[in-house]
Every structure is written in C-alpha cells, then in structure tokens.
Amino acid sequence: MVVRYDEGDLRVETADYVQAGDILIVPPTLAYLHPRKGLCFDDATGVADAIRSSTWTARSREQHQLPREGGRRQTLVEHVRGVMRGTSARLSEDGAYRGTLRKILGSLEPDNDSDQLAAVIAQIATVAAAFHDLGKTDRCWQERARAIDPGFGDGLIGRTARTDTRIGIPHTPPGFPATIKAAELLLGSVDSATYLVRAIALAAARHHSSLLNPATVDHQYEPHPGALGFVLAVLAEVDAPAEVRERAQAILEAAAVRPDRQSVPLLLPNDDLFPIYALVGRAILMADREDASGRELEQWRGDQR
Amino acid sequence: MRFNWGAAPTALKDFGGSQVHLTIHKTGMPFFDALRLYGTIDLYVGLREDVLIRDAGSAWEVTGRARPNRLAGRDVKALRQVLDGWNRKNPKPDAYCPLVRDRLEQNKPLPAEKPGPATKAFKGLDAALQAGIRHTAAADYNTLQGGQASESTCCVAEVQLADGLLAFAGKKRVQAGLGDILFLPMFEGQIDLSRVVSPLHIWMRLSNVTCAQVLALLALRTSLFAEGYQDRLTAVVFTTAFHGQRSDNYSGVVGIASTAIGQVKTAALASHLYRVLRELVRAAWTGRGATAFVPDALAMAYWLMHPVPKHLSSFITSQERLRRDRGWRLQAFVNRDYVREVFEMSIGSWQGDHEAVRKFARAVASGIYHARMAGTKEADERQKAWYDEVTMLRSSPSPKAFIERAMILIEQGHREHSQVGTTHRDEAFDPSALLSSLGKDRSSFEEFRDLFRMYLVQESTYQAKAEEGEDSGNTEPLVELADDNGKEEAE
Numbered sequence: 107m108v109v110r111y112d113e114g115d116l117r118v119e120t121a122d123y124v125q126a127g128d129i130l131i132v133p134p135t136l137a138y139l140h141p142r143k144g145l146c147f148d149d150a151t152g153v154a155d156a157i158r159s160s161t162w163t164a165r166s167r168e169q170h171q172l173p174r175e176g177g178r179r180q181t182l183v184e185h186v187r188g189v190m191r192g193t194s195a196r197l198s199e200d201g202a203y204r205g206t207l208r209k210i211l212g213s214l215e216p217d218n219d220s221d222q223l224a225a226v227i228a229q230i231a232t233v234a235a236a237f238h239d240l241g242k243t244d245r246c247w248q249e250r251a252r253a254i255d256p257g258f259g260d261g262l263i264g265r266t267a268r269t270d271t272r273i274g275i276p277h278t279p280p281g282f283p284a285t286i287k288a289a290e291l292l293l294g295s296v297d298s299a300t301y302l303v304r305a306i307a308l309a310a311a312r313h314h315s316s317l318l319n320p321a322t323v324d325h326q327y328e329p330h331p332g333a334l335g336f337v338l339a340v341l342a343e344v345d346a347p348a349e350v351r352e353r354a355q356a357i358l359e360a361a362a363v364r365p366d367r368q369s370v371p372l373l374l375p376n377d378d379l380f381p382i383y384a385l386v387g388r389a390i391l392m393a394d395r396e397d398a399s400g401r402e403l404e405q406w407r408g409d410q411r
Numbered sequence: 412m413r414f415n416w417g418a419a420p421t422a423l424k425d426f427g428g429s430q431v432h433l434t435i436h437k438t439g440m441p442f443f444d445a446l447r448l449y450g451t452i453d454l455y456v457g458l459r460e461d462v463l464i465r466d467a468g469s470a471w472e473v474t475g476r477a478r479p480n481r482l483a484g485r486d487v488k489a490l491r492q493v494l495d496g497w498n499r500k501n502p503k504p505d506a507y508c509p510l511v512r513d514r515l516e517q518n519k520p521l522p523a524e525k526p527g528p529a530t531k532a533f534k535g536l537d538a539a540l541q542a543g544i545r546h547t548a549a550a551d552y553n554t555l556q557g558g559q560a561s562e563s564t565c566c567v568a569e570v571q572l573a574d575g576l577l578a579f580a581g582k583k584r585v586q587a588g589l590g591d592i593l594f595l596p597m598f599e600g601q602i603d604l605s606r607v608v609s610p611l612h613i614w615m616r617l618s619n620v621t622c623a624q625v626l627a628l629l630a631l632r633t634s635l636f637a638e639g640y641q642d643r644l645t646a647v648v649f650t651t652a653f654h655g656q657r658s659d660n661y662s663g664v665v666g667i668a669s670t671a672i673g674q675v676k677t678a679a680l681a682s683h684l685y686r687v688l689r690e691l692v693r694a695a696w697t698g699r700g701a702t703a704f705v706p707d708a709l710a711m712a713y714w715l716m717h718p719v720p721k722h723l724s725s726f727i728t729s730q731e732r733l734r735r736d737r738g739w740r741l742q743a744f745v746n747r748d749y750v751r752e753v754f755e756m757s758i759g760s761w762q763g764d765h766e767a768v769r770k771f772a773r774a775v776a777s778g779i780y781h782a783r784m785a786g787t788k789e790a791d792e793r794q795k796a797w798y799d800e801v802t803m804l805r806s807s808p809s810p811k812a813f814i815e816r817a818m819i820l821i822e823q824g825h826r827e828h829s830q831v832g833t834t835h836r837d838e839a840f841d842p843s844a845l846l847s848s849l850g851k852d853r854s855s856f857e858e859f860r861d862l863f864r865m866y867l868v869q870e871s872t873y874q875a876k877a878e879e880g881e882d883s884g885n886t887e888p889l890v891e892l893a894d895d896n897g898k899e900e901a902e
Contacts (some may be wrong), residue, residue, distance in 0.1 A: 112443075133510065171433030214478065214481070215426065215428075216480050217480075218422070218425075218426070219422070222418075222422040223422055223423075223426070225415075225422070226418075226419045226422045226423055229414050229416070229419060229864075230419075232414075292416045292419070293416065293419050293420055293423070294420050295420070296420075297423075298423075298424075298425060298426050298427040298428075298461075299423040299426040299427065300461075301427065301460045302423070302426060302427070321639075322660055327472070342683060344414050345414035345416070346414075346416070347412070347416065366639070367638070368638075368639040368640070371460060371603065372638075374602075376458055376459070377460070378457070378459070378478065378481070379460075
C-alpha cells in the first residue's frame with residue numbers, strides 16, 4: 107500500500123510501483139523499524155530490537171508543531187546566547203551535525219583538513235547565530251515589543267510573553283550584513299571564503315523563512331541605543347579580540363545598509379555549498395527553537411543515539 | 412567551545428579550490444564560440460559563484476576557482492561520448508583530455524588529430540558548421556547544375572576534436588528556442604553561473620528573426636533584473652534551425668549595448684515592454700499565418716533594436732493605431748515615466764520641459780474626448796474620432812498650425828466640460844515652458860511632436876480603459892495598465 111499525492115488528493119491505494127514522494131505502508135513481514143538503523147526491509151528474524159508494530163496516538167497540536175515565537179519571556183542577550191551555544195555545540199561537538207559537516211567538507215575539500223575547516227565553520231556559524239536576531243535591536247521593533255509586553259523588565263526584549271500577537275517588523279534581514287561584517291573583522295581578508303561566509307550569514311537570516319532575500323526587504327534598520335551593548339556582549343561570547351570589539355559600531359553600521367542584490371547568494375541545490383548552507387541553517391534553526399521552548403527538541407549528540 | 416580566530420584565515424586559505432585561468436580562442440562563429448565558452452566552464456570550473464568572464468577580443472578569458480576533485484573525469488566522459496558516436500577509439504580520452512586542458516590553461520599546441528564531422532555529437536553546434544553558406548543546393552558544381560542535392564552531399568564542416576568537445580559540453584546550456592532559433596546569453600564580468608543557468612524560458616511560434624532576437628534579449632534582460640545581473644548581459648548569440656526546404660540557416664551575435672533593451676534603466680519598463688512585445692508577436696503570427704499586427708510588432712522590434720528617432724516615430728504611429736484598434740490593450744506608453752525613458756533613449760539631448768508637454772497632451776486628450784467622442788455611442792466611431800484628431804495633429808505642417816489645432820481641441824473640450832485644460836484636472840500647462848519646448852527649428856519641433864504624441868497616447872489610455880470597461884465589461888487585460896497618476900496597476 108502507498109499513500110500517494112495525486113493531483114491535489116492524498117490517496118491510499120495498492121501500488122505495483124513506487125515513485126518519489128510516496129509514503130509506503132508495508133506489513134511487518136516485509137519491513138520493521140530498528141531503533142538505530144531506522145526502516146529496514148527484512149522479516150526481522152533474529153533481530154532483537156526490531157519493532158514490528160506500534161500504536162498510533164493522536165498527539166495534541168502543540169506537540170506536532172515546534173515552538174515558534176513567543177511563549178517564554180527572554181531578554182535578547184539571554185536568548186541569543188542560548189542560540190549561540192546550541193549552534194556551537196551542534197557543529198563542534200561529536201554528533202550528527204559535526205559528523206555530517208566533516209563528511210561534506212571531506213568530499214568538497216579533500217585536500218584540506220576537514221576537522222580544522224569544520225572548526226572554523228562552527229565559529230562562523232556561531233557568529234551568524236549571534237546576529238540572527240539582530241533586527242530585534244531595531245528601535246521600532248523594541249518599542250512595539252514593549253507596547254505588547256509592558257511588564258517586561260530591563261534590557262532589550264528578545265521574546266515577549268505574548269504568543270497571540272505579531273510585532274510586524276522583519277527582524278532577520280540585518281543579521282546578514284552584520285554577520286558578513288563581523289566575519290570580516292574577525293577573520294581579516296576572507297578572500298576565497300567570501301561566498302562561504304555569505305552562505306552561512308544567509309542561513310542564519312533565513313531562520314524564519316527559507317525564501318528571505320535580505321536585499322529586497324523594505325525596512326530601514328535603526329539601532330536602539332542598547333544595540334551596541336548587545337553587539338559587544340555577543341562579541342565577547344565568541345572571544346573576539348579587543349581590536350574587533352572596538353569596532354563593534356561598524357557592525358551596526360553595516361547592518362543598517364541594505365545589501366546589494368548581487369551579494370546575496372541564491373543557494374540553489376546545484377551549488378557546491380548548498381549542503382553546508384542547509385546544515386548550518388538547520389543547526390541555527392533548531393538551536394533557536396530549543397532555546398525558545400526551553401527544552402531539547404532533537405537528539406543529535408553521538409552518545410544519545 | 413574555544414574560539415581561535417588567529418588560525419581561521421590559514422584554515423580557510425584556498426577554500427573553494429585552486430585558481431584557474433583559461434583562454435578560449437574564438438573561431439569567429441558566435442554560437443559555436445559561446446558553446447565552447449560555456450562548455451569550458453562546465454568541464455574545468457563548474458557551476459560556481461565566482462566565475463569571471465572577459466571578452467579579450469580574439470579570445471574569451473575565464474578566471475575562477477575550481478575544485479579539481481569534483482571535476483575529475485568530466486572531460487574524459489564527454490570525449491568518450493563523442494567518440495562512441497562515430498565508433499572511433501582514438502585518440503585515447505585519458506591521454507588527450509589533459510592536452511586539451513593544457514591548451515586552455517597554457518596555450519600549448521594540440522597534437523594533430525583527425526577532425527570530426529559536424530554530425531552526431533557535433534551536430535547542432537552552429538548552423539554555419541552544418542551547411543556552410545551554400546547549403547545543399549550548391550554543395551558542389553554537379554548538384555548546382557542539376558538542382559538536386561541531399562543531406563549526404565551537403566557541406567558539413569569538420570571540427571577540431573578539442574573545439575568540438577568543448578562545444579559539445581556547452582550544449583547542455585541550450586534549453587529552449589524561440590521558434591526555430593536557439594539563443595544563448597553572453598555574460599561578462601563576475602557571474603554566479605549557478606543562478607543564471609537557463610534564464611530563457613519561452614515557447615512560442617515565431618516566424619520573424621528580428622522579433623525573435625528582440626524578444627530573446629528583452630526576456631533575458633527582464634529576468635536578469637531580478638538577479639541584479641542585468642548589466643552583465645552583453646549579447647545573445649543565436650543559431651537558426653529552419654527545417655524543410657529552407658536553406659538560409661545562419662548564426663550570429665546581437666550586442667545589447669546599442670539597443671534600447673541595453674539602455675532600459677528600470678525593471679518595470681523592461682518587463683512592461685517585454686509583455687507588450689510578446690503579446691504583439693503572438694497576435695502578429697498565429698497558426699493561420701501573419702495578421703494585420705505584423706507591422707506593429709516590427710515597428711516595436713525595430714525601435715527596440717535601433718532606438719533612433721526614425722524608428723521612434725514609426726513606433727509611436729503604430730501605438731496610435733493600436734490605441735484605435737485595440738483600445739488600451741497592447742499599449743507601451745501607459746505610464747509617464749515609461750514615456751520619458753523611451754523618449755530619452757531616442758532623443759537624449761532634448762532640452763524641453765516634459766511636464767509642460769505632458770499636461771498639454773493631457774488637456775488635448777480631454778479636449779478630444781469631450782469635443783469629439785463623448786457624444787458618440789458606438790465604440791468604433793469614438794476610436795475613429797480620436798484617431799482622426801491624432802492624425803490631424805501628426806500631420807500639422809508647422810508648429811503654428813500644430814498649436815492652433817491643439818488649442819482648438821482644448822477650447823472645444825472646455826466648452827463641453829468646464830474643467831478641461833484647468834488645474835482641476837491636472838491639465839494647466841505652463842505656456843512659456845511649452846513654447847520653449849517647441850524649439851526653434853524644424854527638427855526640434857519634430858522631436859517635440861513625437862513626445863507630445865507619446866504623452867497623448869498615454870493620457871488617452873485611461874479613457875480607453877474606462878470606455879472598454881463600460882462597453883464590453885471585458886476586464887481581462889493583455890498588458891498592465893497605468894492609472895492616471897502614473898502608477899502601474901494590474902487589473
């Protein structure tokens with residue numbers, strides 16, 4: 107049996123062939139689930155951990171969807187630090203993310219040390235995570251957030267306690283030029299890695315929408331008076347040298363300039379760097395969601411599997 | 412995690428692969444050369460974000476970074492495909508391909524190899540390679556005498572294996588043609604080839620080569636505005652593939668710099684002109700053959716290709732005729748900004764006052780409407796009345812006669828509707844600016860008159876739209892319209 111999408115309808119039918127997008131329904135005599143290997147096509151004879159059947163349970167709507175904006179009051183620094191740590195851990199500690207990143211780099215750049223490269227990419231991704239919500243340091247964004255949640259204490263608001271209302275100002279685009287500027291300050295001349303930095307910056311800027319183009323968003327970012335303090339705090343988090351911290355204002359200035367359309371990569375799947383873009387994007391997204399919800403949403407560490 | 416920024420630049424050194432610089436010498440057959448250029452990039456650089464293409468006159472120069480491990484074997488595989496088609500075993504791909512690469516990288520000479528005929532894998536590389544200039548009817552003197560020929564006696568060129576290999580690899584970039592014509596865009600500068608893989612997606616019947624070329628250029632430039640790459644497009648190369656008895660297949664290159672398409676500054680105008688021309692071409696050549704719209708499609712295509720004043724006048728006349736026959740449909744001059752940009756492409760040095768001319772044209776458009784059209788019930792009669800007045804104005808022998816004629820229309824319109832020609836309708840023109848815009852000689856007057864006619868069509872468009880809406884209830888536009896504030900609106 108297959109569950110098949112056909113001209114707008116989902117059909118459950120017997121099929122003598124399989125096509126991309128089909129969901130297969132197979133009896134346990136044909137396939138089973140294995141806790142480590144996943145779906146295995148075999149009759150499970152002699153496999154101790156084989157799961158031949160399970161019970162369907164209707165989960166609540168809240169359980170189906172990953173937590174999004176709001177729900178947990180957080181200052182911006184508190185939230186961003188959490189996302190940075192989550193991103194950094196995924197890409198630098200042993201586990202699914204780090205392992206995948208090393209494999210991608212091994213295939214892409216076999217002549218380079220993939221461990222060393224992976225470490226640098228993890229660092230740049232952490233910087234991107236640091237600026238993924240930089241648009242929330244916009245003066246107007248903060249004013250609206252405070253109007254929504256007047257009881258919020260001191261500091262820049264990262265998340266309000268309200269989930270039923272929208273602020274309505276895009277907060278992701280300034281992160282793109284800010285990340286590029288920060289990488290430029292931290293790395294010096296990035297030369298041939300320019301496109302890699304842009305790809306990572308874009309992955310972070312797209313943590314709410316995979317179609318975002320920072321070059322086409324019509325909102326002029328205006329830094330809140332507390333924005334500089336925020337930038338200094340996240341730069342300290344990534345061990346930025348003193349000379350970079352002294353130039354923190356340049357990052358805010360870069361964020362206020364809409365990027366040139368040509369400098370924003372499309373990152374199509376036919377692009378060499380697409381796998382890195384997708385992996386880093388997922389790391390930042392999941393770190394963001396986990397920090398927002400306050401709980402672990404995926405098992406990516408090696409010892410957890 | 413410990414952050415070590417000091418070691419990062421070393422780790423990232425040469426990320427993206429090693430630098431390559433390739434030189435592709437031109438043969439003089441534009442389509443073939445373009446295929447070889449893109450084939451070289453595909454085989455030795457890949458679809459990368461940072462490929463720099465430079466036209467050095469007699470050669471293309473390509474600079475970029477390549478990851479050799481990801482490109483390994485591509486050229487060998489392509490050459491095997493080519494040789495298999497002819498059942499040839501020599502040269503050995505593993506030995507020959509490094510020599511091709513050396514030729515591109517270091518300009519080293521290639522060993523003499525038996526060239527391949529422009530058949531099988533080498534078919535479709537360029538029309539000139541298939542038939543030569545004489546084609547089958549004159550393949551040799553015997554066939555010329557007898558008037559008999561077959562494809563087997565046709566002049567098929569022999570292609571150097573290395574050149575053919577590169578062009579064969581570049582064939583994958585040829586995705587779609589317009590009618591029987593294949594196009595390839597030519598770019599210069601820093602190009603992300605992964606994002607401009609196949610920007611041309613049009614399938615339509617096209618019998619006219621000029622219209623096809625213009626449409627292809629316009630379509631490319633319009634789509635490239637979205638990428639911010641509009642200024643990197645320098646030309647399109649084309650090759651025809653006419654079938655049957657036609658023996659005039661040829662290839663060529665159309666440079667963009669001297670055309671109106673190359674001078675368009677805004678994406679909105681490029682896209683609008685593209686839509687109008689596409690609809691005109693569709694209306695001009697149908698399944699039943701050529702229609703009465705052929706001169707209009709050609710007038711627009713000629714202006715787009717050579718935006719000289721002579722072609723602008725024909726284009727305006729065609730637009731006036733279309734305004735009469737099709738109302739607001741197929742109108743290029745629907746927005747005052749478009750009028751200005753189009754006019755400045757043909758007559759860039761004009762010193763007059765656009766706003767004075769536009770308001771004057773607006774007043775005249777209202778005058779024509781209220782004095783000649785408002786009382787007529789039949790739509791055809793109204794359009795004829797409008798066109799008659801436009802023709803009278805167009806054929807005014809002198810500036811004096813022109814102004815007199817226009818003022819009579821405004822006056823008669825004012826008699827019917829007291830706001831015609833006043834500030835209430837944004838029609839109060841500045842007389843002194845208008846008169847100085849007329850210029851002092853015949854040629855200045857003709858430039859003024861062309862501009863006036865364009866604004867007259869534009870300012871008459873909203874009336875036509877309103878009328879058609881009332882008469883037919885047909886609200887399906889072929890092209891986007893502008894409201895009378897000059898903003899585009901899609902109905």
